[in-house]
Amino acid sequence: MRTLKTHNIVFLVIAAAAPLTVVSAGVTAAYATSGMPGVPLGYLLCGALVAFFSVGFCAMAKEIPNTAAFFSYVSAGLGKSHGLAASSLAIVSYTAMQIALYCLLGYTASSLFESIVGTYIHWAVWALIALSLVAFLGIKSADATSRILGVLLFLESCAIVFFCVLAIRNPADGLSIGTLSPSALIGTGTGTLLAFTIAGFMGIESSAMYSEEAINPEKTIPNATLISILIISGFYGFSSWSIAQSTGESQVVDSAQESGSDLFFNFIASQGYESIVPLIQLLLVTSLFAAVTAFHNSISRYLMALGREQVIWKNLGTTSENGAPVAASLFQSCFGLFAIATALLAQKLSGYDESFPSAIVFSWMSNAGGFGLVFLLLTTSVSVYFYFRKHKGLYPVFVTKVAPTIAIIGFGTMFVLILANFENLIGDAELWYLVFVIPTIILLCGVAGFVRGELLKRSHPHIYSNIGSGHPPAKAACRVGQPLSRKTLN
Template sequence: MQNDSAQQGLKPKSLGVSDIVFFVIAAAAPLGATLGAGPVVFAMGGAGAPGIYLIASLVLLLFAIGFAAMSRHVISAGGFAELVSHGLGRPLGNAAGGIALLAYIAILAGIYGQFAAFGAELSSSLAGIQADWRFVALLIIGFVGFFGYLDVKVSAKMLGVLMILEILILVIFDVAVIAKTGIEKLNWNGFLPSQVFTPGLGVALMFAFCCFVGFESTTLYSEEAKNPYRTVPLATYVAIAIIGIFYTFTTWCIGIAYENSDVQTIAGADMVNFVFNANTQYVGPLSTDVMKLLVVSSIFAVLLSFHNALSRYLFALARSHFVPTSLSRVHPKHASPHVASVTLSGATVIVIGAFMFANSDPIQNLYMWMVGLGTLAILVLQTLGAAAVVGFTLKTKKCNSWQGLLAPTLGGGGLALAVFLALKNFSELTGTKEGFVTYLPWLVLIAALLGFLNGYRAKDKLHVTHAAA
């Protein structure tokens, strides 16, 4: 007989639209992405960077229309695995499950490396303490795991505060640029086709898509939503709109800040300080110091968001016997997937431990390689998700033609292009042009195959369980 805690579900009606939006936007890391991927988009795409972000936003919005419509009918913490199963069949759903595990664990491990590097640097510059990045990484894994163990509302509230702070510091920059430039001198050059469609568009667009990773996690909280039928679709639209408008507008302001300069050359020459220098010029050095502090809190917010999302994903997969059923247990007090959370922390230590043992660089190796691999896997998942919406609509007729067929087809086409660009420019995504890293994309195919095969084992176990009952 199963332990009672294994039979309980996640805490229902505990998350509203704003709570889920906090998780999703935190995963997108507005400040971290602006400071990290933003300069790369300018370096590759030049002055057309705002237009490139706008294209990425529109493609993902088209996908989100079908994604949100289907999520009204498929309420589960199983995320893409469950959506793909309903739309394209259980075998492909199992393959999606394997890809999703690879994607989220890779991204989570990579971002731990980023936090460890920034945290060690911050400790040295502000407190004069020389901390090894390995120590910082282990410390933050434990800290994030602690919050993942608690009631999900605790994480939601913390993420809400961190998200507001990081967005606020960039809004101050945006307002300062517009105020000092003057309304009459503002222009829309960054959106002109001649500026957007340049030789560097492919790589720049790929990095723009990277900034949206995590928005699809809205469905992972559907079982805890106050009104899943309304909350999850609305949260998806709100998150995409906020992220897309914010990135596009802030990138436009950065372009205006460098209006009289060769922005592409400047961004390529010093990507680390590209946004910091503009902020110092228009807002002041004190604001830039605050911005540097908020970068670390922004990365922490990403870690907390991804950890919570992946814990729920493991929880859902455990219920279908895709992973050990012990991971489906929830805490008797907090109603959190605490076993999945602790297991995830342990798995993360193992992955990062391999990089520690190899004496790898936390940014050039751990962060770049793992986030590059994870981003590719997420884009593949989103493309499968778009196809699943079409398949679900054709089978059930529960979504109208615009939501279930046309919009996801257009969005899926854009996402398929993004997958192609990520594969073609994988060396740019990971920062490594030779060695075994160039073969990492094969892990996506291997994860899909393992997920597909594991599905049959899980199906047999599920039949045995039902027969015993």
């Protein structure tokens, strides 16, 4: 059922980016970990790079409407086994982010509740409450979910705007644009800074996942994608600049290293608004909830697409009358329960204190998810280039060659920089081995998907030949890699 309009998809996309979480925690972490003041410029540059990526990405969305965007586009551009590799990488990356967000939400809610009420409730209880709500929304229509996320998104955006207004009205050293200078972005911490800033755009590609539920997807998906990119890059760039004004640009790195995510809330309290800080912290919890819901939707739709094509258990490909991937959503909810239980068990066995879900799980899983996303964006950019190289004349050269080439160069450079600076992202010299373990595990998941494709080619050629079509094998409307007719699109 096609019910989603442009604004509905924008809500779903931006919710995955978790604006208040990024501004209050991600921005300060970028300043603190990289040791560089060029965070605002980093967000703007990443926004420009993602915009170039979206040009070819949206063109692919018109030609190949499939809820599993990376899967179908890579299948069309590089081959079916490569497409399964991309789908495996996408599911693992999104799942890593979802686990990270569940644990951070539980930890944040537990700390907030104890500070207000004085009673401690374990973080896992809050994570399970969130899981229950996410599971409920997961079997509802995307339209209904987008309305709820839209309200939460509006409230957290108001909190960010409130902070920015205070920072501009009361700058520590007067207003300055030094953080927008190229020199503020060049240094030994450039790769670390870019890793944090590109993470703020995680979920931007999810717009295409709703192509089968969108009204007039040929216009809705490109419009929603562009609007989301403009809002996210502008919002994060301006907010990170405002944080620098609140401390003084010369002190922002030291302040971030000293206060961490409390920097955002401490400044609001210092301006005479201490009484509303708990309310804004509550909005941080709802921001995390909105993000974990959005990632749940993305994973469910990937599982549904793979099940529909019988690449995995075919029952996961079933949907309800309102188009929700019910079976895949319930499966993902069960996995979320398993992940929370595993994190809780790991905490008990390790003897780690109550910061475990934030300091360990969130740090490791979010870095893993972010690494996987950048590699996916790079791979998809390459796929777009080769797809339109095989199918010439469909769009202008800028769409088919120039924009994808810029995206390939940009994401390729970013991938190398992030890999070279992965030790800084882990933040613990004693855990040096994670620099190799985490990227290796993520990439091996992609290899496993590729191997699955090669095995299907030999054992179930009818399923293999149908990969990426968006239809069950017996009802495949076309071969992936060929432009779909407008009749097929409808």
